[in-house]
Amino acid sequence: MSDTILKTVSETSTNQERQAMYQVAREIEFCYGHRLLNYSGKCRHLHGHNGIAIITLQAEILDDRGMLIDFGDIKQKVQLWVDENLDHNMILCKDDPIVPVLESLGERHFLMDSNPTAENIARLIFERALSEGLPVVKVQLWETAKCNASYQMSSQPGIDAQ
Numbered sequence: 001m002s003d004t005i006l007k008t009v010s011e012t013s014t015n016q017e018r019q020a021m022y023q024v025a026r027e028i029e030f031c032y033g034h035r036l037l038n039y040s041g042k043c044r045h046l047h048g049h050n051g052i053a054i055i056t057l058q059a060e061i062l063d064d065r066g067m068l069i070d071f072g073d074i075k076q077k078v079q080l081w082v083d084e085n086l087d088h089n090m091i092l093c094k095d096d097p098i099v100p101v102l103e104s105l106g107e108r109h110f111l112m113d114s115n116p117t118a119e120n121i122a123r124l125i126f127e128r129a130l131s132e133g134l135p136v137v138k139v140q141l142w143e144t145a146k147c148n149a150s151y152q153m154s155s156q157p158g159i160d161a162q
């Protein structure tokens with residue numbers, strides 16, 4: 001009898017609640033140089049930024065430790081990759097005519113298929129996190145203290161559009 005009552009209460013409660021999720025985020029700071037092709041603003045010249053990437057993970061349930069993830073796992077799977085590949089590096093489009101010059105001088109650089117905008121660097125880090133099996137839903141890249149770009153999942157499962 002009491003089991004039946006509890007079940008009914010639980011179902012009613014579930015139907016009335018919006019689907020709630022856990023989220024965790026970790027900031028990764030890194031310095032990078034770049035320049036943008038096909039662009040007339042200041043970023044067409046070689047220059048650098050002190051960027052901050054914020055990696056957001058999401059899940060419906062926690063593990064038996066009560067965690068979505070150990071923050072140290074984000075460090076191991078994403079931050080170390082950023083440290084080794086993007087930090088203190090020149091991030092350039094593979095079509096940039098300066099690439100052969102840097103290569104001839106033995107200068108370090110990281111090549112992207114696309115223009116190295118904040119949007120595309122956010123996507124690059126997002127795809128890295130995804131390839132490591134992390135439940136990433138958003139990467140936000142702060143290129144300056146005032147400007148950021150994000151790459152994120154367009155919709156979240158279980159939340160109905162209205």
Ligand SMILES: [Zn+2]
Nearest residue numbers: 034043047049
């Ligand atoms: Zn820039």
